Amino acid sequence: MAGPDRESEKESEVWNAIAAFEQILEAMPDDRVALESLYEAYLKIGDQASARKYLLRLARVVINERDEKAAQDMVKRLKESEASDKETEQLIKELTELAGQKEVAPAAPRSRVRHKPVGITAELSLAWKLLEAGHIQQDEYDTIVKDLSENSAKQLNTPVTVLHVLEDRQFRHANSILAFISRDSGLPVIPLSRFEIPPECFQMLPMEIMEHRGAIVFDTMGRDVLVAILNPYDADLRREVEEATKRKCHFFLTPAAEYDAALADIRAKIAAENEGKE
Incomplete structure (x- = not known):
């Protein structure tokens, strides 16, 4: 069944x-x-x-x-x-x-641009779940859908998620929504700011996944890895992370602001390491 x-x-x-x-x-x-x-x-x-x-x-x-x-x-x-x-x-x-009006040269290797539908469907499904559960009203749902669509068309270097829209719009009940998602999905909320994420952890995932899909490996537990995500209902994302790390993954929910701060810290560490090699 x-x-x-x-x-x-x-x-x-x-x-x-x-x-x-x-x-x-x-x-x-x-x-x-x-x-x-x-x-x-x-x-x-x-x-x-x-x-x-x-x-x-x-x-x-x-x-x-x-x-x-x-x-x-x-x-x-x-x-x-x-x-x-x-x-x-x-x-x-x-x-x-x-x-034929413009000869386009082969693109130089670079970080992949987000394929628009990837991730957006899962985020829309989450928005719909929140609407059906009564945690957002119809006009708020419409705003979230509009923002998700517009943001997914931009060249952003952060994930396009419902939690980011709630953060950006300063929804007054964002915390209760996060608590509902945690209860409903069974994933505990983890404050990433309490963790100093070492290179051996964040290097397990390509920047594409961290920037565009919304997952960061923030710690290990033996051979297992602990992963912070922004949408616990995105089964495709979980599978991608498990395939990339080749480890057993334990997933946790994190607020958008905490995620962005951790991602900024990771970028700074990578930049510092690259400068040291020059």
């Missing part, structure tokens, strides 16, 4: 995300993050027709915004969709012409 129940739960999360992103499109019809996320979400539930509809809308936005670099990727994706209707063929033609 556990398998089907888990599948039903994951599908419910996807539908919650779909509802949230469609709400965003009502206010911002050309929001590329929402269009991209809806495309990915409908693919997950096997609705190819709806997924294709949002992919075509995304292609039109790329053309309207004259984004040469995005046009190259969009041509590839439309061709991979194997659709042969006139609308798709016309979009491929326009995108190819747009991409």
Whole structure:
């Protein structure tokens, strides 16, 4: 029974995300993050027709915004969709012409840019959970969804999470929400400021995960590792952390402000180490 129940739960999360992103499109019809996320979400539930509809809308936005670099990727994706209707063929033609206006050199190696839908679906699901549990009102939910969407489109070097939105907006009941998440998920809240995180701990995870996914290894317990996260319901994140550390992981919830302070300290330590090598 556990398998089907888990599948039903994951599908419910996807539908919650779909509802949230469609709400965003009502206010911002050309929001590329929402269009991209809806495309990915409908693919997950096997609705190819709806997924294709949002992919075509995304292609039109790329053309309207004259984004040469995005046009190259969009041509590839439309061709991979194997659709042969006139609308798709016309979009491929326009995108190819747009991409040809600027020769784009191969990108130099750098830290990966966050793939927009990754993490956002889990955060939207958390926001929906808070709404259903009565810890936020509809207008607060709308604000959180809007901020998550807008922040995910920016080149931020901190995770895009519900807890960060609550912190940034100074929600008066943020502490009670954190306590609810802790009780509901079974993860204790850990104040990262009490820990001096050594390099042998934070180096277990790539900066991509710490900056964009919201997980920091802050201590060890024998061979096991202790990990601070911002969304205990993000099963994909937990799996990524376990695969990256190759250790048994014990997860803890931490406030956004504590997380950001720890991340800033880690960056400072890395910068100091690099300066010492020069």
